[in-house]
Amino acid sequence: MARVLIVGSGASGVHFAVSALRKGHEVTMLDVGHTRPDPVAPQASFQGLKTALPDPATYFLGPEGEGVVYPATKSSYYGHPPSKDYVFRTPRAFTTTAREIRPVFSFARGGLAEAWTAGVYPFNDAELSQYPFGYAELREHYREVARRIGIGAVRDDLERFIPFDAEYLDPLPLDEHSQRLCDAYTKHRERLNSSMRFYLGRSRVATLSRDYAGRRGCDQLGRCLWGCPTDSIYSPLVTLKECLKESNFHYRPGVIAERFDYESSGRVSRLGVATEEGGELEWLGADFLVLAAGALCSSKIYLDSVYQRTGEIPVLPGLMDNRQIHVPFLTPALIGRPVETSSYQYHHLAFGIEGDTPTSYVHGQITTLKSASIHPIVSSLPLDLKTATELFRSLRAGLGIANVNLHDERRDESYLTLEPVEDRRRTRLVLQYRDPPDETHRAAVAIRAVKRAIGRLGGIVPPGMTRVLPKGASVHYAGTLPMTNSAVEHGSRPDGRSWQFENLIIADGAGFPFLPAKNLTFTLMANATRIAEAVL
């Protein structure tokens, strides 16, 4: 039995761990592991929380109002709530220099997926064309992950872009707004498909529509944005709890993996970990070291290891992230209708826009925003706050946001490297991103297409309110240690092992050689499972 060290408890790490444990290996998971607070008033609805809690403003805005979104910022219509601060808290010693990208890091137990919106979309053969394997080699692993996490989905027009061959649960019931958009799509499908190449369907979400594998189905409390109190939205914590039941699994929170040491043959011999506060490294031996800390943190461990051994700072080209665009819209037919704040709040619908090439597919999800904070939306309207508030109340049932994603490709101009600090003893991660030369054009085309399609579905996109979010906002980082068929410097083999270090496994998005427009988390989980099955 092999001794396996896994760094990180996010989507990749926990699914790698499950597969390794099932094969009987001795698995130790190392994690900073900031913990999720216990859910408050777990039976209360979104609105009910405001009367059930003794201090609701602190829950929704933070103790000093740090969750208030002021008009000085033009980033998003919804920020992360204070109840999810633990997801984004970074250790003091962890510093970065970021140029033309605003990265988000997580050192939480469960990783960034603690704050995801649960969208799960398998990549198809075209999107995997730059990978050293095709959809057929991932299919079983998608199926396995679908069984583990529980996904609501249904066959519809999106099957054209998104393979449908796992066992899925029924999807969640639609809210009135989403149902209306679906009905309009059915009526205008031919035109939308043929002249706009726009296809609408149900979101595939890792949210339970019924009780499943010991978890409760969605209670329709409307608290999705603020933290689901019942675990019906999947988080890697669910899988971590399963791992903890196994006697050959050891979870070690409170440590940061700094760097690994390796023999001249290229075999990783040990991993150095420190406490969150720093201090002396503790060295741990293993047969396999699995980097699953997310593309950025895994790459930093890799860079630090090479730097400390050789004194040279490598550059890892190919940093990718999806460009994300928010297109708010109004469906006038819903003006004056009640708002369902106690219902599932994330996207019910997804859409795809066919590109000129299969890889230039544009993916989007539609959120009908019933329990988002009011003040960021109202203060962005070009009206005084009183008028804007009253207008918002009149229009609220018809408001929605199309969240559009564009694909990204590896380029040399976007990279990760290090900057030595403190007499070269420590390092800072440096991120340099350059927008793809054609991205402005692609974004404009996508926005135009989405606006036209929303118009056809009975919606109106108000002028001047579409927001192209800064790079980094989608938190789909990938591409810095890519899987390739032939040996490359700082890359990984098709089975996830590093070309340089034979027992080092890259199990997260760092190994992705291309980033389709779809959310990548499902593929992270399936690929980590594939790698564990292949290597161990």
Added chain:
Amino acid sequence: MAVESVVDQEALAHECRAFTAYLTGLAPTAYVLEKYRLGHGRIPYLTQEPPQWVDRLLLRAAIQGSLLLRCADAYARILRPTGMLRQKLVLALAVLENSPPTHLRLNSAREGSAAVLALGVLGRGLGFSFALLMGVLMFGPLHLVSALFADQRRGTVTHG
């Protein structure tokens, strides 16, 4: 220092009362007053620079009554969108939408026939236009003069 602090607290409470009445038609609870006060430490405008003259003017006018507040708010939304008044108002709205009993009003949709609501929207739009016009007439010339003086001062420093 103690006297100054009491004055500040009273000024904040006065603002909060004015903003709550403006946004909800209600008086603030003690809880809302406390949350508004606590939130001030995080208002970006106040942590970055001393308030500009025009922002002090808009705030002073705003707390005189709902009509002046609406004119100042309309003016600030268009010509001082990230200024002090707008940031204080946004803080007040954020607190009110998350505090009972005002959360009920702010989080509920206005229900009714689309035609009636559309007329209401039209009326509100006209109301905003009027408030903006009044705001421009009241605050525009003073804002312009203060901006010119600020430019002159900057010029003196540059060439001095």
